[in-house]
Each structure stands twice: as structure tokens, then as C-alpha cells.
Amino acid sequence: MVQNTGRPGYLQIADDLRTQIRGGSLAPGTLLPSTAQLAEQYDASLSVVKMAVGILRNEGLVIGQQGKGVFVRDAEERPAGDEQADLAELRATVRDLSVRLAKVEEQLATSTSRRPGRSSR
């Protein structure tokens, strides 16, 4: 695997995994092989596998969970044809986050000015 076509290895692996996901060969919810297993399977180094998985993660096709593994995302939770609704939902979420963040920031400001405490991080 990962032949010398000029296309970088991490893109070849990402392409292959993406194809398998889109094609259903890797069903939603499926746990991908571990980084080490993929490295052996594609005869690549751990680094390029990590880069490939990072790309898919960035694309929202998979979700990595520390300590468990990398899972194929459900088709519903990943960008389907309904981008309008998705956008609307995202917007709503962002609004919610903004409100929550504002509250926290306010609390934090008053508590730190009033009461010296946890400051470092």
C-alpha cells in the first residue's frame, strides 16, 4: 500500500479510508483499526497514519476518542445533504455557547476580583 505515485502517503491513506467510509465498507459506528494496526496494514509509519486520521477527523467523517479509538461517524451527525438545517442548528448552538460563556466569564471576573484564588492554569 501507499505506492509511490507522487501523492503523499498521508493523503493516500486518507483517501482510502474516506472511500471505505463513503462506500459503506466502514459502517457508521465502526471502530477503526488502531493507529499501530493501520500503520502495519498500509506499511506506513505511525506519523503518516496519524496525519491521515487527523484529516478525516477534521472533515468530520470520524471521531477520535482518547483511550478508546477512532469511530466512523453516523451519517446523520455528519454533513449530509441538509446543509441548511445543519447550519441553522450550528448557529443555534453557537448562540447557546455564547450565552453560557458570557455567564461564566462574568462569574469568573467577579469571583477573581472578590476572592483571590485559582488563577494559574
Add this chain to the structure above:
Amino acid sequence: MVQNTGRPGYLQIADDLRTQIRGGSLAPGTLLPSTAQLAEQYDASLSVVKMAVGILRNEGLVIGQQGKGVFVRDAEERPAGDEQADLAELRATVRDLSVRLAKVEEQLATSTSRRPGRSSR
């Protein structure tokens, strides 16, 4: 730069550059500072800068030319219909914000109710 917010450095740098590009602070056609300069500017390692630039390159915001540098892409020649990438990007940001906010909220809750202590683990 690249403060310790829990958000990985390569994403912080990518966010910052993306903001500058979207905001017009880095106009289309502009030559970005070299990898080494960015590394110094953000006080980060070369590796994280390369990862950050790689993300923007993957998003189509910039184009790297070997031997010359990395240029900001014109808005028109950018992948126009690539709402997929936009959505993925937004989704990633929202996910990150949720996690960070949840952590802060929890910290705040415990620190206000009882002694600020880290007892987990």
C-alpha cells in the same frame, strides 16, 4: 502567543491566520511570513506551524509554492462550493468550544460550592 487554553497550538495558529485572512488583514495574493518567521512570531515550534499551514492549505485558503512561500488565495479561486469543509470547520470549532466551556463551567461550579480542589483521578 499560543497560550495554554487547552486548544492545541496548531489550531490556535490556524484560527488566527484564518481570521486574518477572512478579515482582510491578510489580503489575497499576500505572501505569508515564512514557516520559520511564523514559528518565532507565535513562539511555537516549526512543526506546529507546518501543521497549521497544512490545515489552511487543506481548506483552500492558502496555496504553498515550494521555494517561494505560502500565498493567500483569491476568494474567487477558492473552492466555492466547498461548504462541506466550511461545515466541518465550524463543527470542529463548536465541538471544541463546547468541551472547553463545559470544563470551565465545571471548575467554576466546584470552586464556588466548595474548596477549589483537584480531586479527580
Add this chain to the structure above:
DNA sequence: TTCACCAACATAGTTAACCTAGTTGGCTTG
């Protein structure tokens, strides 16, 4: 049995080193 600890394995992030390849500008040589 149940609880606590620990080793093994997982993703994730960071850093450093090395290599390839393209560009540019200056310097040397004919």
C-alpha cells in the same frame, strides 16, 4: 466479593531531525 491499584493500550499533541525539491541572488570563472 469488592475495592484500589496498576499495567497495557488507545488517541492526541509537541518537538526535532532529516530529506526532497523549487527559487533566488551573488560570486566565480571563462
Add this chain to the structure above:
DNA sequence: CAAGCCAACTAGGTTAACTATGTTGGTGAA
């Protein structure tokens, strides 16, 4: 002067090592 070489830059790809953190299963003690 002109041609060509070369050193110094650039981006890009690959690899390895290390750290942090989360999960899981087994082991041993109470």
C-alpha cells in the same frame, strides 16, 4: 560582460521520540 555554479532561502514530506490523558482489564488486598 555573460554563463554557470553554488549557497541560502523556501515549502513539503517522513520518521521517531516523547508527553499527556483516557480506557480497560487483571491482580491483589481487605
